[in-house]
Amino acid sequence: MSVRRIALIAAIGGLLFGYDTGIIAGALLFAREDLSMGAFEQGLVVAMVPLGAAFGALLSGRFSNRYGRRSVVGAAAVAFLLGSLACAVAPSVAVLAAARFVLGIAVGFASASCPVYISEVAPPTQRGRLVSLFQLAVVVGILVAYLVALALEPSSDWRLMLGLGAVPALLLGLGMTRVPPSPRWLAMVGRDDEARGVMASLGMPQREVDEELEGIHANLRAEQGTFRDLLRQPARAALVVGIGLAVLQQVTGINTVIYFAPSIMEFAGVTSKSAAILSTVGVGLVNLAATIVAIRLVDRAGRRPLLIVGISGMVLALLALTAGFALDPDGKDGATAVVTVGALMAYVAAFAISLGPIFWLLNGEIYPLRERGAAAAAGTTANWASNFVVSLTFLPLIAALGTPGAFGLYAGVGVVALIFCITLVPETRGRTLQEIEQIWRRRAGMASEA
Numbered sequence: 001m002s003v004r005r006i007a008l009i010a011a012i013g014g015l016l017f018g019y020d021t022g023i024i025a026g027a028l029l030f031a032r033e034d035l036s037m038g039a040f041e042q043g044l045v046v047a048m049v050p051l052g053a054a055f056g057a058l059l060s061g062r063f064s065n066r067y068g069r070r071s072v073v074g075a076a077a078v079a080f081l082l083g084s085l086a087c088a089v090a091p092s093v094a095v096l097a098a099a100r101f102v103l104g105i106a107v108g109f110a111s112a113s114c115p116v117y118i119s120e121v122a123p124p125t126q127r128g129r130l131v132s133l134f135q136l137a138v139v140v141g142i143l144v145a146y147l148v149a150l151a152l153e154p155s156s157d158w159r160l161m162l163g164l165g166a167v168p169a170l171l172l173g174l175g176m177t178r179v180p181p182s183p184r185w186l187a188m189v190g191r192d193d194e195a196r197g198v199m200a201s202l203g204m205p206q207r208e209v210d211e212e213l214e215g216i217h218a219n220l221r222a223e224q225g226t227f228r229d230l231l232r233q234p235a236r237a238a239l240v241v242g243i244g245l246a247v248l249q250q251v252t253g254i255n256t257v258i259y260f261a262p263s264i265m266e267f268a269g270v271t272s273k274s275a276a277i278l279s280t281v282g283v284g285l286v287n288l289a290a291t292i293v294a295i296r297l298v299d300r301a302g303r304r305p306l307l308i309v310g311i312s313g314m315v316l317a318l319l320a321l322t323a324g325f326a327l328d329p330d331g332k333d334g335a336t337a338v339v340t341v342g343a344l345m346a347y348v349a350a351f352a353i354s355l356g357p358i359f360w361l362l363n364g365e366i367y368p369l370r371e372r373g374a375a376a377a378a379g380t381t382a383n384w385a386s387n388f389v390v391s392l393t394f395l396p397l398i399a400a401l402g403t404p405g406a407f408g409l410y411a412g413v414g415v416v417a418l419i420f421c422i423t424l425v426p427e428t429r430g431r432t433l434q435e436i437e438q439i440w441r442r443r444a445g446m447a448s449e450a
């Protein structure tokens, strides 16, 4: 099987991550009526996926070292399948919330393990592009979820919307039984002969197989960092930036839009459910288009310019949303609805060229080699934990501060994110991982290593 096909199968994990986080936007409009949910219960059902994902990400590092990356992605597929089916038949809010928690664990496993698996089977020359496939799959999954919600809107069938996640879960599960284990993991657990066999089956010439295996063992000797080592320099300096970006990616409010877009449209005065869902499909399309632009630009323009331009755009769009909702709190004026939809699109586009892809990229490349595994898991967990807090508090925040107050708050946090990126995030474009490590050593006032 070609590396490309293997990466595509593993990227179905990204599709499920996107589908299961995106589908709740449409499903909620109907489920909340059927199960008579209040604001807190709606937030809970939404937020169970990020909460489960924080746990899943935390556990996945240990599991994927012990049982292998392929097994963890396979386990994620089973959890996706069971969670989707349980959501579809949930008789009460409590069961729905529990089923969404199971889905969350799957999302956490997938978001931490799929990119690692892909990067470990991919040859170095194709690695960047193939790992980006995972990110692209996430936004495609969100868009597919919005389209499914649009198609099922006339039947109000929120159970089918949630249950359909079982289809890609089945594909992922079946696909993972056909792909090989990661050769790097095989080498790590001392199964060198099998690792050789996998690399040869991926089309690698014998001489390169031996070199690669030697390189893997050299890397592994260096890469034995634990969670405790993260608090020592130079890892600490890198971790401040990684965790900072993980939290800021979420607390600037992206998932209030991704998860609640149709509800926000209703606040803006879009009264029909189908119009609200249709504008949400627009949000998904803009997200996909801007992500494609970002993937093309990130190695050319660099990470910092994209972050600075993108976050500035997010702040401006959030201020426009704040003003729109302040001027017309009840959404009586059609012009405000137009401003709201436009501002939402601009905000999502600005996120998708900056904090969206660049956090995941930096989370994979900025940590010193020794601590990379533990640090990336810590960053992923921080990201999902912040996502949980934002999803759970969004509707109560609107009840307490009003819609303009809530978006004004996210705009203020956006300014903090901008200052953080300008002052603390280094440019890593075109630098080797070794050079990136020297940046942290210099910042920590340590002598550089030859």
Ligand code: BGC
Pocket: 021, 138, 139, 142, 249, 254, 255, 258, 287, 355, 356, 357, 360, 383, 387
């Ligand atoms: C974020 C997700 C978000 C998605 C939207 C990702 O980078 O981590 O929380 O839902 O972007 O496209």
